[in-house]
Amino acid sequence: MSEFQLPELSYEYDALEPHIDALTMEIHHSKHHQAYTNGLNDVWDEMSEDNQDKGLLILLSDHEQIKPEIRNRFNFHGGGYNNHELFWSSMKPDGGGEPSGSLKVEISKVFGSFDDFKKKFSADTAVIQGSGWGWLVYEPKSKKIQYKSTSNQDSPIVDGVVPLLGLDVWEHAYYLKYENKRPDYISAWWNVINWEEVELRFSRAENTAKALFSRHYD
Numbered sequence: 101m102s103e104f105q106l107p108e109l110s111y112e113y114d115a116l117e118p119h120i121d122a123l124t125m126e127i128h129h130s131k132h133h134q135a136y137t138n139g140l141n142d143v144w145d146e147m148s149e150d151n152q153d154k155g156l157l158i159l160l161s162d163h164e165q166i167k168p169e170i171r172n173r174f175n176f177h178g179g180g181y182n183n184h185e186l187f188w189s190s191m192k193p194d195g196g197g198e199p200s201g202s203l204k205v206e207i208s209k210v211f212g213s214f215d216d217f218k219k220k221f222s223a224d225t226a227v228i229q230g231s232g233w234g235w236l237v238y239e240p241k242s243k244k245i246q247y248k249s250t251s252n253q254d255s256p257i258v259d260g261v262v263p264l265l266g267l268d269v270w271e272h273a274y275y276l277k278y279e280n281k282r283p284d285y286i287s288a289w290w291n292v293i294n295w296e297e298v299e300l301r302f303s304r305a306e307n308t309a310k311a312l313f314s315r316h317y318d
């Protein structure tokens with residue numbers, strides 16, 4: 101049996117309509133995420149047992165541990181696997197609105213207001229060149245949240261930050277419905293965010309950072 105399985109969605113493919121259409125969801129999950137899963141399993145089989153024991157996230161946090169000849173493939177498929185897992189679970193039917201509690205306070209502190217955060221996230225993610233992701237992350241050295249963009253399937257974990265919320269802006273995520281209008285897809289996506297899940301990640305972010313980046317805490 102393969103080490104990694106395609107994670108099941110907690111909602112149906114059509115559950116995020118009209119914001120994200122059912123066919124896009126089906127292809128994105130069952131074909132694209134499946135391909136990252138298969139690619140990760142293939143590269144995983146070429147890993148040393150010692151590295152396999154460390155687990156996916158620890159290896160993402162420090163590529164130096166991986167033999168150079170498989171590093172790029174691991175980065176692409178391992179990042180793609182984890183990024184999509186985070187993506188599916190940070191959306192839900194009838195989502196959207198605004199975060200609450202300490203995350204809301206932190207967003208206002210860092211970005212000015214939720215609306216300012218939304219504007220910055222949308223604008224910066226709309227102009228990512230080629231394929232990539234827009235993120236809200238927790239940066240453990242400053243202990244602050246920040247916006248970050250990544251290229252291709254690079255995981256924010258590679259750069260030493262904890263992903264809280266990510267938006268996939270590969271064309272496969274939106275082109276069937278939105279064609280070349282990436283900003284329209286981004287506007288629609290705010291209506292399906294599962295803020296409870298993002299708040300949970302934020303509440304655990306410091307512990308996640310310690311688990312992933314312990315070498316920075318020595």
Ligand SMILES: [Fe+2]
Nearest residue numbers: 132268270273
């Ligand atoms: Fe994707």
